[in-house]
Amino acid sequence: MQAVVSLQAGAVRAPRLGRVQRRVKAEAAENGAAATATLEKKDRKLSPLERGGTLKGAAAAGKDASDKFKNMAEGASGSAGPVLQLVEGRFMDYRWKGGRWDLSLFKGKDGEVDWDAVIDAEMARRKLLEDSPIPCTNEDPVLFDTSEIPWWAWVRRFHLPEAEKLNGRAAMMGYVLALFVDQLTGVGLLDQQNSFIGKVLLHVCVFAILLVRTTSDLDKYKNLVDEATFYDKQWNATWEGQERPSDN
Structure with a gap:
């Protein structure tokens, strides 16, 4: 039993x-599979999104990032100091020393001064002071002059891009106008360039593009015309409803 x-x-x-x-x-x-997956994940190379992008340093902050975020990306924001600030009526920036920009803090990877960065900093300083004006004092003079920046830096930064843009516009407008004249009169492009009238019209097209680069230029010229005729209009307004004395 x-x-x-x-x-x-x-x-x-x-x-x-x-x-x-x-x-x-x-x-x-299950534990073994999880451990194996963990090991594989550690051994696997992280993707660009997982590691935060492919760029490092100031480039990782973005193309149009401010100096503050570029310094943060480089890990120097904590020790560098303030960037483009107004503190108690004074302009403060860790690169601004003795009333001028310390050019040694604007050197690039090649050891040369990055003049584009200097231009950006000076433009940002002037914009900040334009928005929030502060008094000038003899104790805190501004000694930096934009003439210290080489001429070729200004040409490369502003004039060359502007020249490329104007040349492209002149070429497009000239081609369109020449095509219009060709369809209207039957005169080809080479004949137009060889004729006196064609050369005059070509120069008119180029100078018109130089004078009117953007739509805001139209308002600028309109204001100039108003200023040039303002006193004449004011003088004529004083005689409205009245008889002017005879010149005789």
Whole structure:
């Protein structure tokens, strides 16, 4: 009787032990798979998005980022100091020392002064002072002069891009006008350039583009005309409704 009970008890416990063993094996397999995935993730090279982009240093801050964010990207914001601030009526910047820009803090990777960065800083300083004017004092003079920036830096920064833009506009407008004249009169492009009238019209097109570069230039010339005729209009307004004395 005892043997039968023992067999029955063993028959009952056996399935339970089997389920426990299977569960333990499943958990071990899951843990092993997780560990393997972790190791594979550590060994796998991170993608550009996972590591925060492909650029490092100031370039990682973006193309048009301010000096503050460029310094933060380089990890120098904590020790460099304030950037383009007005503190108690004084202009503060860690690169502004003794009333001028410290050019040693504007050197690029090649060891030369980055004049574009100097121009950006000076433009930002003047814009800040234009928006929030502060008094000038003899104790805090401004000694920096834009003439210290080489002429070729100004040409490369402003004149060359402007010249490229104007040359492109002149070429497009000249081609369109020449095509219009060709369709209207039958005179080809070479004949137009060789004729006196064609050369005059070509110069008119070029000078018109030089004078009117943007739509805002139209308002500028309109204001000039208004200023040139303002006193004449004012003089004529004083005689409205009155008889002017005879010149005789």
